[in-house]
Amino acid sequence: MSLLSSPSRESADPPKGEAAAAGQPALTVVPARHPWRWVATAAAAVLAAQFIHGLATNPGWDWPTFAGYFFEKSVMEALLVTLQLTFAGAALGFLGGIVLAAMRLSKSPVLQAFSWTFVWVFRSVPLIVQLLFWANLGYLYQTLQFGIPFGPGFAQVETVHLISSLGAALLGLALHEAAYAAEIVRSGIISVDQGQLEAAAALGIPRGRQFRRILLPQAMRAILPSAANELINLLKSTSVVYVLAIGELFYQVQVVYGRNGRVVALLMVATVWYVILTALLSVLQFYVERHFARGALRTLPPTPLQRLRAAVSGGVRLDSGASR
């Protein structure tokens, strides 16, 4: 085959650059057709149009009630509680997660076992069950005593005074979160090439600095997508604390529709707020991830704003090119 074709090719198929110059016919590229893609696109568009039409025309959605309650004072206050629970839970959870991950990666078998057991237990117990446990801790231990372990105590408090229902909620969320965060942080740390710490050690960089300056910024690349997932998950998990009668978003809308019976409209109030908060967190995630991509990518991907600007100016350039 090659024996036959190679001599003829030399004369008939000169290097590309010369092909055009030699006056060969220019070849037109015909794009491949994708008929099924068009069918699927049309079907999806019809479904979307139906849904939007339904949202606008079905009186069951009760948009006036929705609008009336969306910025209502009690809803705003409940939203604030939801945000507080989310951020306090995430902060405590990730702090605990970092400690647990460090324990799991330590050389002490007891610390490893402690961390492993913690993660095992708090990942096994459903959040709602755990919350009820903390709220009812008073039945188990009437008083809590601070002092030397197994020795004398210095101070005693009644459990019900120490752990309010809000405290119980925060404790439950933080512990639940810590178990998941521990695994996320650990996955980030072990994703960093061993050679990085070796190089840092060979340079004599102090241990704490190795962690903060060398390890963590690189681990963040692996940690961030899962951490953002977990944060969004937590935002929605705060709705579970309604079982402790805490006035967060979901509890509050239940209170309102319990009074006026407008169930769907009020559920939509909560839903739309959750959607908005998730959107904000997603935007935050994009920019934080971009920050930690330094050096990992040869060039950073453009932000949506930059992309938009490029598209607009690119479009203008095309037009001017065509008119010339």
Add this chain to the structure above:
Amino acid sequence: MSAPMVEVRGVHKSFGTHEVLHDVDLSVEAGSVTAILGPSGSGKSTLLRVINHLEKVDRGLVSVDGELIGYRRVGDRLHELSERQVLRQRVHLGFVFQNFNLFPHLTALQNVAEAPISAQRRPKAQVYEQAQRLLDRVGLADKTHAYPRQLSGGQQQRVAIARALALEPKVLLFDEPTSALDPELVGEVLDVVRELARTGTTMIIVTHEVGFAREIADTVVFLDAGRVVEHGPPAQVLDAPRHERTRNFLSRVLH
């Protein structure tokens, strides 16, 4: 004769049941260049890593400029040093890795400046100025703000050499510095090492480049199966090897 800059005495090291180093002795004079040759798995890299205590020895002693590495001797007892103390000792030993191990999230300049700032606590302005000069010296004056992934392998390794030099170490250790490079990039790294040899830097180089070892080394050490088979000036070890194993290795490497 002055005391050696690096002294390795009776070092044994095993990974599990596999003995990697067996009773290894090595003595390196200040200002000299030592090349360590040997087949893969002969323990060359481990020997180098033992010198800066990235690997702990099972038996034997390593000292640099008269200071015991990794231990403090009190009478007949050796007290293991804390991690912080070992880190402080490593500042005197520059290490250049086969895979560069540059910090990918830091620029070339930040890579070079990191250890002098955090390990030696020198003033930032002075460190950055020195880092700039070092990058200039390895021919990368125009790449100071590039990230490692934006550089070629040869350029990355030159940054790594500048990074090791920034601590002004007493000894530079090279672990196969050109093995991960494309053939056409080897030359630029060897040029830098050659220049360092000329200026009297004490260096220990694990390498596969026999020609290069012959050119710059004062002493060549041939290692096989964890033992020093022979050592001496290149003219002796490389051109008139006494041992069968050295001859075999050289005939295989040189064709």
